[in-house]
Structures are given as structure tokens and as C-alpha cells.
Amino acid sequence: MKVKEILEQVQNQKISVEKAQQLLEQPLDYATIDFDREKRTGISEVIYGEGKTARQIAGIIQNMLDHDCKTILATRISQEKRAYLDPLFPDFEYDELARTFFYHHNNIPHNIGKIAVVCAGTSDLPVAREAYITAKFLGNETILISDVGVAGIHRLFNRLDDIREASVVVVVAGMEGALASVVGGLTDKPVIACPTSVGYGANLDGLATLLAMLNSCASGIAVVNIDNGFGAGYMAHSINNLKGKKT
């Protein structure tokens, strides 16, 4: 029974105030969800799937649905967890590459500007796609430009018009992450750099890429955590948001 229904039943005197209070106060003992958030910001809390059991995730999703959340995004959902969640929430989509599980009642881009997600190599795609799906989920027109690493820089120049059309650029790259600096030098829009853990040993699981991006010689670049495609997509949205909504 959803919160709204409970309240209606109170109004209709179908259940006592005491009973209603009891129902509403049945919280999850492992999660304190900020239901108000969707009302305040248009986006409900995002569920970070790593380190939570499939059952906990299902519980949180159900709890959010019970409170009338209309947009739900869960990231880092492994194939195993997905197998558990899929039958429970048939209206949800799952993106295999990005490992996201999500539901949106009405996902039409409503922000004015565009977001470009630029990806260095095929191995970086899972993270890039997490950024892409997040940005789209949050209501932004988004394009994904893949495999334009700097080792063959003409590939990047071929896509420059697409990149320059965007309000915000997300650069997803592993190895030395040089793509962030090169893109940063070719546009005057804000660039969100997202390092990935792709590379040989001295990549140190993405730490080398992260440090490189933080040291970029180009201005107008800021960095999110390693493999944090969600964080990059969210930051890009929060910037693009400033340009206003389509009317």
C-alpha cells in the first residue's frame, strides 16, 4: 500500500490514524530514504548497487515505489542481482554494458543544452555508457562518441563539430587519459573528466589516469572518481541544468 493510499484511507476513515501512523513508520532498517528529494529536485535518490544485497536493493526500490517515486535509477547492478530484480520489477529496463537498472515514467529530454559523452577506447565503453544513460535519465539530450583516443587524433577531429555543439562534455578515458586535455584545449565548454581503470599494470586500477586528468594543462576541466560514469553524467546534468528547461 502506497503512502498516498494510506493517507486517502485515513481521510475516508477506512483506517485509524494510529494504524496509518504505524504503516507509515515501518521503515527499512537498513536504509533511510530521502523521499522528499524528488519533490525538491525532480530526481529521486539514486541507488548505488555495489555492496548492497539484491534483497536490500529490491526492498529500497519497493519502498520508493510505495512512496510514489516516479523515477528510479540503480547503478552497479551485476548480472546476478539483475536476475533477482527483473521478475520483481518488470517495468524496469536493464543496460547490460552500463550495469544500470532503471525506470522512468516519462523520459523526454527537458533540459535545453546538450551533453556529449566522448569515450577514448572500446574498453572504456561500460563507464561511458553509464554516464550516457545517467545523463539521459536525468532529462538531457545526450550523444555518445566512442573510440576517439588520441593515438589516432584525426578520429577526434572528425567528431569535433558534435563535441562543440554540446553545453557540457564528458570525457571517459583510461590509460593516460590524454583525451581530456586534448578535448579541453579544443572547446571552451566545461569538461567533466572521468578516468577508467583500463590499462596495463602501472595504470594502478585507474589511479594513473585519475592523477593525469587532475593535472591537465587545459583549463575548464574537473574530475570525478575512477569508473564513476554515474557521477560524471550527474555532474554534466547539474551543469546543463543551469541553461534552463525547454518550455
Added chain:
Amino acid sequence: MKVKEILEQVQNQKISVEKAQQLLEQPLDYATIDFDREKRTGISEVIYGEGKTARQIAGIIQNMLDHDCKTILATRISQEKRAYLDPLFPDFEYDELARTFFYHHNNIPHNIGKIAVVCAGTSDLPVAREAYITAKFLGNETILISDVGVAGIHRLFNRLDDIREASVVVVVAGMEGALASVVGGLTDKPVIACPTSVGYGANLDGLATLLAMLNSCASGIAVVNIDNGFGAGYMAHSINNLKGKKT
């Protein structure tokens, strides 16, 4: 002799084309300045003073002036270098705390939104001020809110209205850098987190703060390099820029 004067003298046939070419092609042997940048983006190249000698900096500034640059910003200018530069460029200002040396022919905020630079402690002020001066220099209305670290969180809440009024928030903090996450949870505007190297031994010259900020549990945060107030201010400007110019 400035580039424009050289070209006028060519036009007026006061000097030969060969002579003009020779004058124009007298580059600095230690720096290749991108003079076109100011025309393209409204901002000329910024001079990073660290690791350059005072003479090299003076040479670059003079070279920029000779090419009619109207806005010049040099960062990381120590007191020693300033002593050398001041007499040469009397029109320039120097900010002691931020260690910046700059000149702006007409510095009126022209961007629409506001930038708030929020600073955790007094020891973080030099970096915060570098961010503040950079953002103002680039044409943004900017406020600096200092000493509102999370150990006494009511100090932050007292300034929440000012923070929420801004389009972009820069958070400058050392130690554990928790201020970034707390501010990030209290606003839906993009937050640029700038770690400083302030703290006891395990701060590792700002590395601990940097890592903490990259791991922020709040969404809508991206991070720049340690003590890189300039980078934070520039990124904030490049975001605020998206809202358009005052007419």
C-alpha cells in the same frame, strides 16, 4: 613596438614587408603564446608562474602586451618575483594572499549568474582567494565565504542563503574536505571542490583531501588539483558562462 603598430607602419609604408615579417617573427625562444586565444574566447592565456624565472614571466607579459592582449593574469607569483615585476608593469595589481599578478582593462562582471567560493578554514584562504580573484577576473560576480568548516556546522547554515543564490559553488577545504560533501548535499547547483594541502602529516600534502573529495557521497561534485584555486575559479567561470552574458 606592438603588432598593430607594425601592421600600421606596413600600411603606411614606413617599414618594408620584410622588416615587418622579421619583427613579427621574433618569438620568445622559451614560450609559444597563443595570441589568438583572447579573440576566440575573450580570455588570453593565463601565465602559470611556478617554475618560470621572473625574467621569463616579464618577457611573456611584455610579449602579450606587444600583441595587444587586454587581460593578463599570472598566478603563483612569489613575493620575490613580484618585486621584479612590479616596477616593470605599474598598471598591474598584486594580491598578496592569492599570489596573483594581473591586469584587466575593464573588469566589470558580465556573466549573468553568480559564483560562491566557500572556504573551510583560515589556513585555506590563499587558495580560496586565488579562486575568487580568478572568477572575478574572468567577469563573474563572485563572493567569498570563509571559515565555515563542518566542525561548527551552524556557521555554514548561517550562510546557506548566499550559497544557494549562486549558480556554481567552489568549495575550498583542506584536512578531510568534508565541507564539499555537506555543501553538495545542501544545494542542487554544480559544486567544484578544490582540496588544499592544509593539515597534519597524514594529509599527505593534500592528497588525503583530494581523495576524500573524489569519493564524495553527494552527487554533482567534481574536483580540481590540490591547491589549484585558479583551476577551480576557471572551471566555475566556464560553467557560469553557460547562463549567458548580461546585455
Added chain:
Amino acid sequence: MKVKEILEQVQNQKISVEKAQQLLEQPLDYATIDFDREKRTGISEVIYGEGKTARQIAGIIQNMLDHDCKTILATRISQEKRAYLDPLFPDFEYDELARTFFYHHNNIPHNIGKIAVVCAGTSDLPVAREAYITAKFLGNETILISDVGVAGIHRLFNRLDDIREASVVVVVAGMEGALASVVGGLTDKPVIACPTSVGYGANLDGLATLLAMLNSCASGIAVVNIDNGFGAGYMAHSINNLKGKKT
């Protein structure tokens, strides 16, 4: 045969002193247990299950029971090891989340003060629960407050009364660990901060959180090892212990 029984048999002249000596001197060849500890401190040695085989753990437990230990706690007991131990020690409890296996002949809180375990996110729960179970096992009234991370700081303020009522506060958090500083700023009780290995790549398996907590700008905070819920619970107990016992 238990030590006490052996000694009684000596007294009753059922076995010779030589035989008794022999029985008592049959030590484990892989562990030297400090049986005296329970007598001295009221708490017997705690078994750290990681890196020990299930058979070694069973041997140690049996050895402790043989020496009349009345309270036994084994931490880091995986599901596999539990499967081996459960049938051997049917009186023991197992906490799935905290991965602890324990027995207490009479577990009533006997310390005067209270301990509050405050946990940032659902993914941090296993560690928080290890702290919670440890503190309770050692005889303290303990509450567990979960999912009150700083990204939605009002959730924390809702529970502030509970936190302030405690004599000692354990804060369990991953990512940037800012919760420790915020709680530290809101209470004047000692805070034990326990970092977890929850987070994206640059969390470095909890190292980023650990460093952040060590750099806390709030006073009255000390830190234990990454994911060391047991250590946090034990330290909280040893502090709460100072307030004296219920009579």
C-alpha cells in the same frame, strides 16, 4: 575433559599429578591461548577468523570451552567456515551480516553508559553491525543508527538526540567519511571513526576514507583500521567501561 574437572580429579586422587600435568600441557600447536584473560578482564580472547582454517578455529573454540571460557567471540567467519562450525557448537549464534560467531552465557548490559553506532550508508552496514554486536557482546547498551550519510544531512539531524545520549559514538562510513567530522562537530563525546572500503576506484579499498577520518577538522575523534568494526566496538567499550558498572 575441562581444566576444572582435571583439577578436581587430582584433588580426588582419581588421576595422578603427572597425568594431570600431561593433560594440561597438551597445547594447540598452532595457538597459544591466554586463558587467564577472562579472569583478569572479564573478556576472553577474541578469535580473528581471517587466515585461520575452519579446523583451527574449531580447535581454538574447543580449547577455550575446555578451559571454562564463558564468553567466546569469533569474527570474520565466512559462510563456509560457519557451515563447518555450526554443527560443532550448537549453542553459538551467527550474525550473517557481521559475519561473527559467538556465545555468551549471560549477555545483559552491565556497563552504565550507552554506545551509539552511526552508519553512513546501507553498504557500510556489515562493518557497523560488527561494531554493534561487539559492543553488545562486551556488555554495553548499544544502538545502531543506519543510513544517515551527509549527502542528506537532515536524516542525521533527525537522530541527533539518540546520538547525544550516548557516552561514546562509533561512526562507520565509507567514501569520503565526512560523517565522522560532522558528528564530531555536533557532540562533545569521544568519537571512534571506522572507515569502510565502500566506494569507487579512488577510495583505494578504504584508504581514502581512512586518511580523511585521520584528518578530521573536528576534535575528539580517533580512528581504527579499515572495515575493523570489531576494533571500533571494542574501543568504544573500553571507553564506556570507564563510567563504571551497573550495580
Added chain:
Amino acid sequence: MKVKEILEQVQNQKISVEKAQQLLEQPLDYATIDFDREKRTGISEVIYGEGKTARQIAGIIQNMLDHDCKTILATRISQEKRAYLDPLFPDFEYDELARTFFYHHNNIPHNIGKIAVVCAGTSDLPVAREAYITAKFLGNETILISDVGVAGIHRLFNRLDDIREASVVVVVAGMEGALASVVGGLTDKPVIACPTSVGYGANLDGLATLLAMLNSCASGIAVVNIDNGFGAGYMAHSINNLKGKKT
């Protein structure tokens, strides 16, 4: 003029309300002091001297005096800063080894328990003394036991009675920091371990000591930042505080 005097003058109609407001609202632009703290907790904010100029520190101290703070402690005050501060605040004491500058209107121990600061080697003394002075400043009976490192463990055993008499033990050590584990194994009181940056190259400026202490095999130990004698002393006080005040 102090805040109280201002208010009296308003009461006595010596100055207008407007004038009083103006005087009271003259804040420091670089520091937001939490004057209320002393009233709430008995201890006013402590000034961390590192990274602040001598002038800023003097300004903060004056501001605190103006608001009737009765106990003021500034840490990390170099000889240079002290030379500036001494003539301005002749009532203050300076401890050369601990590099602290402080004033206390009436420093008699008022907490019931005792604190023992145990120090491994002579080179660790500056940090140990910062802990010692902090604990005493905050109203605790405190003893400092120096040069009892584990290489000559009988020196420690000679002092065991003193250590066991304390409610809380602070262990200050550099190099491998083994003293913390050994003391932790010999007492059942809470131990605050404070690593120092004393040692040969692989000490990594105290990082090796810090990590060792965090990995202590003894229970009931928690750790503060490298060379953070103040933090150790404060934490010890906040624990000792639980035992209650002398009447």
C-alpha cells in the same frame, strides 16, 4: 572594547543601538569564531597556527579576548610567530618544545581520572609534550613518561604502575610505533596512539608509524593523525571527561 562592555554601554545609553550593532558586527574577514563554544563545552575554540600568519593569529586571539574567552590555546606556533605574539599578549605562556601559546585564567585539574602520556624516544618529545600540555590545559591531571621505547622493554615495565593508574593512556612513538601495541596489551584502559614522523627514510614522514599503529594486534587502541599531539591530548580529555568532575 569587549562584547560585554558594549552591551553595558547600550544598557547605560552611552552608545546607541546602531553604534553597538556596528561594533558587534565588525567580524574578522578571515575567521568565523564560534564564541558560543566555551559556554557550551567549557573550552573555547583552539587555534591551529600552521598556515595562518602571525597577524591573523593575533587578530583571532584579540577577537576571542574581546568576546570574554577565558581559555585560549594556539598550537603550532613557530618561534617566529611567537616573537610577534609575545609582546601583544604578555599574559600568555609559550612552550618551546611543544610550540604552543596559551592562556588559562585558572588551570586546576577538575576531571577525576588521570591521563598518562607515554613517549617512545627523546626525538618524539615535542609531540608528546603537545599532548601533555593540551590535556593539562583542558583540566586533567596528566603525567609524561618519556623514553620507554620497546628496544629496552624493561624501561617500560619500570613505569607500568604509573601507566596502569591512568584512565586513558596516550602513546606517542615514531619509527615502528610498537610501543602502542605493547602498552595496549598491558592495560585494559583505552589507548590513544599518536604516530610521529621520527625515523629513517622508509618511515615516510610518519606514514609507516601511522599504518603500524592502525594495524595494532592489541584491542582498545585508536589512532590520531601524524604528529598530532594536540588531537591525542584532546581525545584523551574527551574520554577522561566521562568519568565526571571533581566536586
Added chain:
Amino acid sequence: MKVKEILEQVQNQKISVEKAQQLLEQPLDYATIDFDREKRTGISEVIYGEGKTARQIAGIIQNMLDHDCKTILATRISQEKRAYLDPLFPDFEYDELARTFFYHHNNIPHNIGKIAVVCAGTSDLPVAREAYITAKFLGNETILISDVGVAGIHRLFNRLDDIREASVVVVVAGMEGALASVVGGLTDKPVIACPTSVGYGANLDGLATLLAMLNSCASGIAVVNIDNGFGAGYMAHSINNLKGKKT
């Protein structure tokens, strides 16, 4: 056919010199074994099993047997590799805990002094046992003293006579590794410290222990690699060797 047999057949003119040369020159293409070593030093090359396939290890062993090696030791032999090797070399022993596979034609201690391997906790036993087996294999009288970590230091004192009787002491410990310093302070014999990767997160897979041991405040301690029980045992032997052989 063994080298000796080949040479006999040449002598007996059963095979031609050319054939013999061909047989002797059939080397392994993946390993260049130093067969001369056993003659020079009494010990043949030791096989490091990690990163070699079971087939490669078998090939090397066979090759050594073919060249009349009389003592063969292979370390880091997993259960899987052992399953492959056991049927091929039925005369070899396998130590499950130490994961060593070895053969010795006549393993009677021939060195004069004794070696003591002292082990902090049960979880450190696999490494300690690798040291113990290595030292015995190389001809030393060796004892293994386990679970005498510093958290209960009386356990160590109980075994002090055994330790002081040895010519060389190997200390195997994880976590903070304090045992090395304490033992180092209690004996004037050389101590070889061997860190293990046992501990919570900030142990960093043994790096914390390693650094701690390198920073020992006791003199007469040197350190080998993490979990390198073989290296510790070998070093202890090479020191004990100096005392001379039994006659």
C-alpha cells in the same frame, strides 16, 4: 637417462661422443638451470613455483634429477600443482601449510647453531612454516614457536629461553609487526624479520608490516619480502652457516 649414465655409456663406448653431446645439450627452452650450484654450495637451485605451470615445474625437477641433484626444494606449490606433481615424484614430501614440495636424500642437521622461527599469530603460520621447512631443509636444527604476539607479551617471555638459545632468530608477523622490535630488544643475536600480509585493510597486503619492521627501533634486525618465508629461512641458514659444520 641421467648425465652420469650418459657419461658412463660414452666411456663404455655404448654411445658416440656426438650422441652424448646431443643428449647433454637438450636444454629446457624455458629454464636455464645452474646445475653446478649444488657442487659449489651444497644446495641446488630452489624452484619458485608461483607463475610457473605445473608442467614447467615437473620439467625442471626432472631435469635436475637427470643431473643428479640430491636436494630439491620447490616453494609456492598450490594444491592444484601438487596434484599434478605428486604421482610423478613419489619420493617427494608436500607440506600443506607451507605449500612446499621437496626431496632430500639425507636431511640431518649439519650446521652447529640453531635457528628459532618465532611467529606472532595463527594466521601467520603458513609463512612461518615455509621459513621453518626451508631452514631445516638446508641442514639446520630449527624450532618453531607460534602465537606469541605482543598483545599478550607474557606468552613471549615464557619462550624466551628457547629464543635466546638460537644463533639466529626469524620473526614472522603480520599486522603491526611489533614482535620483531620486541624480540630484537630481548636478544643480541641477528633477527630476520619477515612481514606477512595478515591484517585489516590498512595493512595494505603486508606493506604496513614491512614498513614497520624496516623502521624497527631495535638494532640488529634486517627484513625480507612480504610473506617470503623461504627468503627468511634461507637468510637465517646463510648466517647460521658461519658458525661452522658439525663434525
Added chain:
Amino acid sequence: MKVKEILEQVQNQKISVEKAQQLLEQPLDYATIDFDREKRTGISEVIYGEGKTARQIAGIIQNMLDHDCKTILATRISQEKRAYLDPLFPDFEYDELARTFFYHHNNIPHNIGKIAVVCAGTSDLPVAREAYITAKFLGNETILISDVGVAGIHRLFNRLDDIREASVVVVVAGMEGALASVVGGLTDKPVIACPTSVGYGANLDGLATLLAMLNSCASGIAVVNIDNGFGAGYMAHSINNLKGKKT
């Protein structure tokens, strides 16, 4: 259908220009291959198999074959991926040790100089072999000298003539990587050092070896990433290439 065939069909008017364009513009959505590269440099793009799915790799190979690539090399192909690829591309070879999957229409060495790949231990062979296969694939006469680590330095001296005959030497070693310095001191040819992740704990997955090689006291050494046999072989080729082609 290959690009050439498509173009022939256009020429033969079997398909329309529009249809041809459509066929040619069907790119892979996950990879942007630089087909021009083989024409420019004689070597087509190399496929880095790590982090790509078997299906993506197959798609890229097919795409390259469709564009008439005559030499294809895919590295880091696990046994699982190979099982998928083998039936699809029966003309390809697979090297089990080096984990490379490759095809060459005509692989005769055409460069003048020789490359020597020198390998410290048997455990380093997989990486050494990746270097060896890469160098041969790119058209160089290459030899592989294995198991000549510095612990038995006479083994190296036995092979010195082979090493000195080469134009470029690749040294592949784990542990302390001393082989690079020793070889570097014995030849005046350029040495490419390739660290491997072979070793006990403090090897830090090859980081220790990498750092050691970068610090080599011998001149004429440069380093590639950990376990990057491909990179070492490629660099050696690009150097050997300077000597010119066989005619």
C-alpha cells in the same frame, strides 16, 4: 562483403551508389578503426583484447578483414575468448603463453637489424613471449633468451654474444629487475626494459620492478609499462626500423 567488392559492384553497376554508401557507412558502434594506418605505416591497428568482449573483438577483426587488412594482431586474448574466436577465424594463430591471436599474410623478417628479447626467469616468459611474437609479427628477426637472471650471472655471460649482435635489446624481468641494468652496462645498444608483475608481496604487482628499471644506473635504457610485452616489442621494432629494410 569487403570494401573492395562493394566498390567493384558499384563500378559494375550491380549496386547503386546510395546502397554502396550505406554499406560502407555501417560502422561498428563501439569502435572507430583507423583503416588507413596499414597503408601509411605497413602495420594495421593492434587490438588490445583486455576489457573487450569476445564478440566485440570478433566484430573488429571482421571489420578489418572487410577492409582488406592483411596483418592483424590481437593481444591479451584469454583462453575463453580464444575459444570463441578460433572457429570464426581459422587462419589465425594463437600463442598460449603470450595470449596473442594473430594473422599475417606473409611474415618474413624485412628489417635489417636483429632484436634480442632477454628474459630473467621462467615466470617472466609469458610477457617475454608477447614481446617476441610482436617483434617477429612486425617483421624483425628476433631471438628469445630465457632464464638468465642476475642471481647466476654466468648464465647471462654465456649468451652475451647473442645479445651484442642485436640492434635493440628488450629485457623482461620481474622482482628487482636488475637484469636491465646489468645488460645495459654490457651493451651500447638501446635497451627497452619491460617490468613484470612477478614476485613476492613488496613487488606490488610489478610497481617495484618498474621503479627499479626507471632508476637504472646504466645509460641507454627506457622503460615500458608493467607486463606490457607488446609495447616493448613494438618499441624495439620502431627502433630497429631506423636501420632500414632488406632489399
Added chain:
Amino acid sequence: MKVKEILEQVQNQKISVEKAQQLLEQPLDYATIDFDREKRTGISEVIYGEGKTARQIAGIIQNMLDHDCKTILATRISQEKRAYLDPLFPDFEYDELARTFFYHHNNIPHNIGKIAVVCAGTSDLPVAREAYITAKFLGNETILISDVGVAGIHRLFNRLDDIREASVVVVVAGMEGALASVVGGLTDKPVIACPTSVGYGANLDGLATLLAMLNSCASGIAVVNIDNGFGAGYMAHSINNLKGKKT
């Protein structure tokens, strides 16, 4: 007296064989110089000035001159050491930026190919110049292209012809070091990447740059130590050397 003179005097029976032997055997007690090296390789040993006293350096130079060395290069010579050395060796040159002190009896380029040293920013110049001077000293035609960092990538494209003309390219860059990858993608010549310690805090004194360069996505790149301009120049020479000498 030089070695040659000593030998002549022996031949002429001016001094006894015993006296000569004595003179020749007066070695430096702090340095064992490999005088044979110049004969073998054409280049005498290079003196690494860091960590040697000015007197030791002078002693080594004198010793080399006494043995008829005709080319002497000392690197890392601070202004202080130069002040001591200059009057002693008036024939030597000193390069202030590169901090090298050197003498060459006849420095005409004799290698066939060219070396290009490409430098990202003005702050990287000291290292780039060390590479440049080393390469020239060793007999190579060398050019230095400065300030062509990727933030303004057109500056690099303007100099592409010069770069492509070289046989070997040295790339010197700090910060994120992206220049190495971009250059590597634009040339098929071997690239030696030399990281510098230029950048904000997270540059970690060049470590971030070093790691980035090791992770370059471009092939044909190998890396030397941080700020090791000498090593880069030497490696470039040893490669260029393969092309042969001018006749």
C-alpha cells in the same frame, strides 16, 4: 702528470717501474672511473653531480683529464658547485638552465639522423635543455621545440614537419604529460618520453606524469625517469646511433 706521460717516462727510463706503478695506482678513494669506456664507446663516463661534493667532482674531472679523456660531461651542477669548478677548469662550458658543466674537444655532429626534443611548457625547459645538450654533446644534430603543450594543439601542428624529420623524438612534459601520446600518434619514429616534476600538488613531484606516460595509448613510446633529461638525451643518441655515422 698524465698516464701517458708516466708511461713515456718509464719508456725513457726517467722513472722506475715501481714509481710508475705507484703513481698509476693512486686512485680516488671515492670513485672508480672506467677510463676504458671512452675507448670502447667513444664516450667517457658521465658524472652525475647530485650528492657529490664540489671537491669530489673536481677530483673526478681532474682524474679523467689525467687519463686523457677528451669529452667530459657533468650533470646536475648547481650554481654553488659551478662557482667552485669554473676557475679550476676554464675550458669547460656551463649551461645555466640545464645545470650541466662540460667539455668537448671537438663537438661536431657525426651521427646521420636528427633528434628532436619537444617540450610542453616553459617550466619544463630546464629538463628539455638537459636532454638537448646531452644529445648534442654525444654528436647528434638536435633541435629543441618548446612550449607546444596540448592545451593549444595547433602550436604542435605548426611544428609537425620539424618533428617528423627527426629519427628519434624526445618529449619532455610535466602535468598530465599528454604531449607524449599525441606526438606518439603523429609519428612512427621511436619516442622517448621524459616526465618532469612540474605541476600542482597531485602531480606528486612528477609521479603522475611518469605514470601517465607509461600508460600511453600510443605505441612506440618508452619512458625515462622524472626530470632525467640526461637519460632521455642519451637514450635518443643510442637509438640515433644505429643509423650510422656521417663519413
Added chain:
Amino acid sequence: MKVKEILEQVQNQKISVEKAQQLLEQPLDYATIDFDREKRTGISEVIYGEGKTARQIAGIIQNMLDHDCKTILATRISQEKRAYLDPLFPDFEYDELARTFFYHHNNIPHNIGKIAVVCAGTSDLPVAREAYITAKFLGNETILISDVGVAGIHRLFNRLDDIREASVVVVVAGMEGALASVVGGLTDKPVIACPTSVGYGANLDGLATLLAMLNSCASGIAVVNIDNGFGAGYMAHSINNLKGKKT
């Protein structure tokens, strides 16, 4: 007045027992010296000068002299501290390179075996000399072989006889520290490896060398802390000691 004199005066009834007790109980408040040590082990405590003030060091030395210590060694004594100590203790020697200040009443080698200190380069000499002086101070015949780094390996082979004659070998090296492995492979005596902080940036102040030495592929090597010449010399002595004393 020395302890012995005090006791004699008590015996002679020149001073009262109370007075004597008072005199004997005047300890240093900053150091607890283990005077018994010299009696037990023949060597009094060594003073680590780093982090102690000159006055503290003087106090400790005087205190030791007052207790009849006959051998005193202080390490890490800077030129500044020496200037203070020299006039106070005219019988002491100072070694400028090793920075040691010491006194020995009768320093004749009394141990049977020899110690060889082998040093890679001139820049490593200060550390090597600290090891050399320490070993000699402790009563060992010691030789110092300098500048035999592996880049010119024949220099090492020239000195092999000297090295093989020693009972214990100390190897002091910076950079990649390969000398330890090479020496370890050429002798069957125990090798103590002492890394120095000599090298370019990625040496990380000796950490790279330390790690390399810990990873040595040669057996019979153990490692001491970075730049810890004293520790290496002491360990070598404690090993050599096993061979017995000259009679």
C-alpha cells in the same frame, strides 16, 4: 660525579645514603638511558642524533660518561650540532662524511671474521661510510669498497676476492640497487642490503631502491631502512659476532 665515585663515597661514608640516592636519582627528564646495556652486550646504547637538540645530545653523552660508559656512538650529527659538541667532548672523533660523533677507549678489532662494505657510487658514500664506521666501532675488521656499481660490472669483478673473503657483506646502493642482487649471486655469505635515497625523481627518496632490494632474485639477502648505514653496520656486526672473538 660518576656513579662509581658516588658509591665509593658512600662506602667511605663521605656522603650519606640519602644524599647518594638523591644524586643517583637525578635522571634526565628527556631520556631514560639503559646503562646496563654495555655490561650485558659490550656495547652501550647508540644515540640517534636526528630530532634531538644539540643540548639534549650533550646531556645524554655526559650522563653516559658519568655512568662510566667506555664506548659512545652518536649518529646523524649535523655540522651545526658538531660545532656545539666538539668543545664539550674533546676526546671524541667526528667523521664528516658519515656525520658520526664517537668515542672508543680502545678500538681494536676483536671479532674473528671480516666485514666488507660495498658501495655502488660516490653519491652513496656517506651512507656506506656510516656503515663502515659503525662496524669498525663495534670491533670488526672492515673494508670499504666504493664505486663498483653494475653499469660497469668489471669494476665489481676486480674486487671479488676482497668481497669473498668477508664473513658478511654490506651492499650500499641507490638508484635501482641492482648491486645487491649481483653481489648476492656471487657470494654465499649473508648480504645486508642498505638502500640510499640517491637518484632521479622516481627513486622516491630511496623507496624504489628499498623495494628493489626486498625483491632481490638472489637468496641470502636481507634489507635495512633507507640511508640507514648505522643499521646495516650493526646488523653485519651482530652476524659476524657469531663467529666468535679473537683470543
